[in-house]
Amino acid sequence: MKLHELHINDFKFFSQVEGDSPLLKIDGNHLLVYGENGSGKSTIYWALYTLLECSFKKSDDEVRKYFKKTGDESLVNIHATGTNNTYVKTILKDALGNPKTYRVSRKSSDMSIRANTDIRESNMASDFINYRVLFKLHSSKHSNKNNLWNWFLEEVFPYVKKSSDPCLIEFEALKEGPTKFLDLNGNQLFPTASLQDAPSDEEKIFYRNYRDYKQKWVTWHFWLETFLTNITTRANDLINHDFKYNFKIGLNIIKKFPTFQATDDKIKWTDPEIIISITEYEGIQNPAIKKPHTFLNEAKWSAIGLSLRFAILETRLYTADLKILVIDDMILSLDMCNRDVLLDIILNNYVNDYQIILLTHDRFFYELAKSKIAQNGIANWKYLEMFEDSSGTFPKPLIIEKTNQISKVWQLYHGKEFSMAANCLRKATEKLCNAYLSRQERINVNYSVKNLHEMLEAFRTKGMANGLNQNNLIKLIEYKNRILNPSSHYDIETPLFETELKRAIETIEALSIEANINV
Missing domain, CATH: 3.40.50.300 (P-loop containing nucleotide triphosphate hydrolases)
Structure with a gap:
């Protein structure tokens, strides 16, 4: 659809x-x-x-x-x-x-x-991509690290799905920690690894909360590593073949399992880091480039951002209405x-x-x-x-x-945007002259390009010879000074200007139809 x-x-x-x-x-x-x-x-x-x-x-x-x-x-x-x-x-x-x-x-x-x-x-x-993708990426050039996590978090992950849901839904759930349980004294506690050796079976059973949480944490980060590997491969293809730059990038993650004690109110969460590196530069494998974000110029840095973003787009292989x-x-x-x-x-x-x-x-x-x-x-x-x-x-x-320039002029006119309509009409007139006159008729004897007034004179001369409406050809020169000259728009709010503008549009439209030229 x-x-x-x-x-x-x-x-x-x-x-x-x-x-x-x-x-x-x-x-x-x-x-x-x-x-x-x-x-x-x-x-x-x-x-x-x-x-x-x-x-x-x-x-x-x-x-x-x-x-x-x-x-x-x-x-x-x-x-x-x-x-x-x-x-x-x-x-x-x-x-x-x-x-x-x-x-x-x-x-x-x-x-x-x-x-x-x-x-x-x-x-x-x-998918939705706007200027912030590159703006935020360029902001990272001023940092001291090669960590792109914040850029991915703000400009990439909101548009990425893991299975059937946005990937950040599961990520935000992981930041809350494992599901708490009630101990024998009625206290709400985080399950920890030590529950595996708890003295009572009633508490030992809640070890599964910890085990399940850790497995989800491992699974999410494995998904992230796979995702980064896939988009890096495609991004490098775009960098090399579309942007024509001779370098390749790598994305690796540094992760740390959260720490927490049973009695903590919240877990101590550490966001992973996504470290960008240059794996190849001008044919040199693993060059010693410690800070890619400062080594590469803005054009190459932009190419990386665009390539990653389009690589992510191509992972969205879904069918939909x-x-x-x-x-x-x-x-x-x-x-x-x-x-x-x-x-x-x-x-x-x-x-x-x-x-x-x-x-x-x-x-x-x-x-x-x-x-x-x-x-x-x-x-x-x-x-x-x-x-x-x-x-x-x-x-x-x-x-x-x-659709064409004249249609645009009429829409601006009816929208009471008279100054823009007059400027647009000037462009339509220039287009009419350029299409009607031959290249030789558009240049002076010294090979300089004729200005609008000179082109209108040439248009009138040729139009008269070809039998175009004489009245409209004469009016065209008059309207050039009163309507088509930007300096004439000082009295643009007056009813007289509105009326003359309407007549000028009608005249140029009639001439374009008569000359069979779509302007």
Whole structure:
């Protein structure tokens, strides 16, 4: 099944919407979103993450805390009154168009999301990766140890399952220690190894609590060692073949069984350490690199983080109603070379197994992704752009589907974003001129590229000769100074500017249709 509609109501930056009105119609496509800072782009990430993650919550209150107006963990829109029903809803459809709807909110009727088998399976099969993955990893470069435990704990393990449950559920249970028992005097005690030789059979029987706990501790850490071995193998493959770096890493754990006395209130727990090492560098086996995190530059350190994260993604070999890969602003810590590799990895490895939702605030990366998608001939992508709509009482997202430049201009215009609409119209005009004029017609006699005014003059001359609408060609030059010149936007709030902008859009749209050019 594929995600077709995403409904978000009074959740984070998204305010109240009309009843049953989908905020995003994805229609089963992959989704590429450009969103300027403050546009609410990341709300898409957190809405999907919250809906899927709530399937593993142990109580209704653990779900409701996200959808109540008050509380430190509230995700309700700050402008919501508290009487509105904050919710996230998805509509999935199979190949035949048969729908399935999932919804999460504070309502009792939506608590069925907890323990919902289909949503749990979708959560296990999907993955969410954002900028914090690399940000937290780069923070570890300032430490004095090669220990990546905290990075794994915060940015990796929350997304990793052991058998059918998140791996941290069992880990947190282990930190509580073995199950206590009542001794013959009625005291609650931790079972210890000494119970094996206890004088009474009544107490000796509780040795099994200690034995079972130790076995669970050993089993969990064996699972961790196996998991690290598996992802290291795949990560090294990505480092060498995709990022083209000539080094390999190793991950080893240092573990210590907790200590406790029978009468202790709590056990003395020590988190394991995950030690990173360089096992091969430029063809040299086991080089004497004591501190890989300071020896490697940021580009290589980023390559390690991405390779490990994608290696972990490939361990999630689950079938489910929904398999989505949501990536939000992963490029913040990446140089240009690694940005290119990141796109190649996503487009080459995951578009067939996952429905991709790629979010970015970087315009260049957005255009680069569009170009690569087109070059690779990958079908079923939808392109959206998001801006902050400040025309109302409080800001809200303005979402524009990027079909062509003129469509974007109209959506900005109707959203009262006149300055952005005028700037976008200028780009549409430049695109029209570039497509209509030959290369020779776009350059001056001294081989310099013509500016917009010169190109419009050439467009008018050629258009007149080819029989394009003369009236529109004359207006085009007039609108260049009054609308298409950014310095003319000082009176942007006046009704006159709004009217002239509308006429300019209509004129350029009419010329593009007449010239049979899609702008």
